[in-house]
Amino acid sequence: MRRLGYRAVDRIVEHLLSLGEQPVAGRGTAADFAALVDEPLPRAGRGADDSLDFFWSRVVPGSTKLNHPRFHGFIPSASSFHGALGKLLDAGANPFVGSWLGGATVAALELTVLRWIAEAVGYDPAAAGIFTSGGSIANLCALAAAEAASEREAEGAAAGARVSGASANANASRRLEARGAIYVSEQGHGSFEKAALTLGHLPSSLRRVPVDDRFRLRLDRLSAMLDADAAAGLRPLAVCANAGTTNTGAIDPLPGIADLCRARGVWLHVDAAYGGFAALCDEGRRKLQGMERADSLTLDPHKWLYSPMGTGCVLVRDRRALETAFRAHGEYLKDVPRDEVNFFDRGPEMSRPGRVLAVWMLLRAAGLDAVAEQVEWDLRLARLAEDLLGRVPELEIVCPAELSIVTFRARARPGETEAQRAARDGAIVERTLASGELLISSTVLAGSSALRLVVLNHRTTEAEIRRSVAAIAAAAAR
Numbered sequence: 001m002r003r004l005g006y007r008a009v010d011r012i013v014e015h016l017l018s019l020g021e022q023p024v025a026g027r028g029t030a031a032d033f034a035a036l037v038d039e040p041l042p043r044a045g046r047g048a049d050d051s052l053d054f055f056w057s058r059v060v061p062g063s064t065k066l067n068h069p070r071f072h073g074f075i076p077s078a079s080s081f082h083g084a085l086g087k088l089l090d091a092g093a094n095p096f097v098g099s100w101l102g103g104a105t106v107a108a109l110e111l112t113v114l115r116w117i118a119e120a121v122g123y124d125p126a127a128a129g130i131f132t133s134g135g136s137i138a139n140l141c142a143l144a145a146a147e148a149a150s151e152r153e154a155e156g157a158a159a160g161a162r163v164s165g166a167s168a169n170a171n172a173s174r175r176l177e178a179r180g181a182i183y184v185s186e187q188g189h190g191s192f193e194k195a196a197l198t199l200g201h202l203p204s205s206l207r208r209v210p211v212d213d214r215f216r217l218r219l220d221r222l223s224a225m226l227d228a229d230a231a232a233g234l235r236p237l238a239v240c241a242n243a244g245t246t247n248t249g250a251i252d253p254l255p256g257i258a259d260l261c262r263a264r265g266v267w268l269h270v271d272a273a274y275g276g277f278a279a280l281c282d283e284g285r286r287k288l289q290g291m292e293r294a295d296s297l298t299l300d301p302h303k304w305l306y307s308p309m310g311t312g313c314v315l316v317r318d319r320r321a322l323e324t325a326f327r328a329h330g331e332y333l334k335d336v337p338r339d340e341v342n343f344f345d346r347g348p349e350m351s352r353p354g355r356v357l358a359v360w361m362l363l364r365a366a367g368l369d370a371v372a373e374q375v376e377w378d379l380r381l382a383r384l385a386e387d388l389l390g391r392v393p394e395l396e397i398v399c400p401a402e403l404s405i406v407t408f409r410a411r412a413r414p415g416e417t418e419a420q421r422a423a424r425d426g427a428i429v430e431r432t433l434a435s436g437e438l439l440i441s442s443t444v445l446a447g448s449s450a451l452r453l454v455v456l457n458h459r460t461t462e463a464e465i466r467r468s469v470a471a472i473a474a475a476a477a478r
Contacts, residue, residue, distance in 0.1 A: 004048050011056055016081065019459065020069050023436030026062030036062060066309070069459040070438035070468050075246060075274045075405075077302040077309040078457035079358075086361030087308045090354040097352045099333070100340035110356040111341060113363065117299065118315055120368055121272075121279040122292045128319035130346040131311060131355040135273030135300045136191035138314035139240070141347050142296035143182065143195045144325035145316045146238040146267040149295075150180060152324070154235075180237030181229050183207045185217035185252060187245040189271055205237075215399060215445065217241060217252040219260065226264055238267040243291050244275020247443050247452070248398075249405035251275065254290025262293075270294035273312065275403050277304035280372035283379055287402065304375055306458055307358045314347075322346050374458050378404045381465050382455040388469040389453070394476040398445055404455040407445060410476060422449035424476070431475035438468045 026033075036058045046054075066076040096102035097110060114129040132138045182201070184192045186208050196206050207229075210221045226236055239261050241252040254270065261268040270276075270291050276299040278284025279291065291297065296316045301307040316322040323345045336342055344350045363371070382404035389408050390397050398407040410424040425442055428451060432438050441452050453468070 004052070007049075008052060011052065012084070013081075015056070015060065016067065019065060019067055020464065022061075022065060022068065024068045024071050024439045025064040025433060025436075027434060028062065033062060064439070067457070067459065068439075069457055069461065069464040071457065072453040072455065072468060073439040073441035074452075075303055075454055076456055078306060078459065079302070079308040080306040080362055080366070080458060082362040082365045083307040083311075083358040085365075086358035089361065090357040093354070095354040097354050097356070098344045098350050099336045099342045101336045103354070104340075106354045106356065107341060107343060109360055110343070110354075113356050113360050114313065114315065116363060116368075117301070117305075117313065117359075121276055121288075121297075121299065122285065123294075123297055123315055124292075124317055127297075127315040127317050128322045128346065129313055129315040130322075130343055131301075131313045131352075131359070132347060133310050133355075134302065134312040135189070135271065135298050136194065136312075137347065138273065138298040138300075138312045139189065139191045139269070139271060140195035140198060141314045141322065141325070142269045142298060142316065143192070143238060143240075144199060145296055145318065145321040146269065147199060148325040149267060149318055149321035150235070150237055152321070180235040181205050181207050182237050183209055183222060183225065183239045185209045185240075185242060185245075186211050187215050187217075187247050187250060188240055188242060189246055189273070192240055192271075211250070213446075214402075215245065215248050215250040217257070219253050219256045222257065223260055226260070226266070236264065236266045238269050240269045240271055241294075242275075243270050243272035243288050244278065244403050246274060247405075247445065248407050249275060249401065249403035250399070251287055251402055254288065254293070256290075258290050258293040261295075267295045268293065269296045269298070271298050273298045273300040274303055277301075277371075278375055278379070278403055280368065281376040281379070284375065284403070301359045301362075304378075304456060305359065305362065305371065306374070307362055311355050311358055378455045378457070378460070381460060381462065382406055384462060385453055385455060385465050385469060388466065389472065392469070392473045392476060394473070398450045406453045406455075407443070407450045408453070409448070409450045418448060425449045425451055427478075428472060428475045431478065432471055435471060435475075437471040440472065 065071060067078050095106040097106050100107050110131060115125045118125045118127055182196055182205055184206060193206055207225055210218050212218050229236060239257060241254055241257045243251055258268055272291060279288045296314060298314050300312045302309050302311040326347055327345045343352055382401040386397060386401050386406045389395055394411055395408050396411045398409055410421055412421045429440060429442050432440055443450050443452055
């Protein structure tokens with residue numbers, strides 16, 4: 001085991017050291033990749049050494065390398081080695097963190113690190129929370145908590161109505177109204193649609209709020225939609241604001257949204273999966289002012305906290321609401337202490353790994369100040385990328401970088417249709433990918449195509465940004 005472990009770690013380090021000169025991603029068809037990795041079911045083992053060789057020679061070379069310093073296409077998980085060590089500890093010790101009885105020390109550690117994170121981003125350190133597999137499940141947990149709080153309020157109103165002699169049908173109607181409408185900006189994450197459907201809401205319950213020319217939720221339109229729905233007898237369930245959208249990194253007007261939600265008695269959830277950890281540095285904290293007032297908050301340590309893929313979290317002020325939403329029962333659970341935190345009461349999973357260990361290792365080993373310095377550096381590099389891209393004659397900036405996402409596109413040529421111009425955007429993506437130099441992605445903003453360059457990697461340097469922009473400029477000039 002020691003020999004194999006040393007061999008695996010040595011190969012991982014070699015891989016990380018050479019990342020910058022490897023192709024960012026592989027190209028090919030499904031058949032091409034199947035030819036690399038498909039095998040008959042192994043009846044007799046081939047051995048761990050042979051399997052390690054297979055992985056590094058057949059799987060890794062053609063894979064998309066999220067850790068790569070020029071992976072700019074999406075909001076990645078650029079996992080640090082400290083985070084990888086934490087994940088190794090999790091896999092090796094194999095704790096069960098679904099219940100207190102199953103893994104009290106790791107569960108206690110999870111509570112500690114959740115408090116660290118809340119304190120680090122300026123949120124309530126006493127908030128309830130849980131580490132999840134990512135932002136999508138964190139958003140689901142937040143909406144489930146909002147629904148539990150709303151149903152609790154509706155049941156209170158129903159109890160009062162029973163005293164006054166209201167009918168059972170009226171009480172049932174109030175309970176249905178508690179499910180209410182969910183307000184998300186047009187730039188909000190698609191996971192809210194999945195969460196709403198998973199929780200049993202009709203698709204029509206998700207209200208998409210228009211955005212302004214900087215792709216931020218329009219507060220006036222949100223207010224008008226809340227008024228219209230209230231007049232129609234529909235109870236609002238939650239407003240889901242963005243602290244850094246996936247498309248452009250736009251930050252919704254959080255202080256105004258918080259004021260509106262407080263005045264209307266509506267649950268405010270802030271999706272800060274991407275941008276929330278920008279609050280670790282002074283610039284990000286200023287931009288994210290108001291985030292700390294949310295009733296619930298989604299954060300993804302596997303994004304801007306440089307942890308391995310599969311590490312998200314949600315924080316909720318109302319512990320009772322979160323634990324009501326997911327409280328589990330069963331005769332086989334009678335030995336589980338109910339006066340301690342059982343994480344199966346805070347999320348949909350019963351069996352949970354020690355996700356906290358990757359985050360704990362990173363924060364404890366590197367320290368928060370080092371992470372904050374790196375976040376600040378990422379913001380600076382995004383501004384550099386924006387400046388350099390803006391100097392390329394064939395390109396134009398679509399939306400300045402609010403955080404660390406730069407959106408740009410091919411500049412329209414005289415007499416060119418939008419479809420022709422958009423095709424050149426696609427060609428830039430394909431040419432840069434084919435070169436192996438970098439990976440960027442395309443999107444649609446205000447009905448027109450655009451390109452995205454993301455900076456979210458402690459391995460990305462100023463030299464890498466200049467190399468990426470040079471490759472994009474060369475592709476655009478063809």
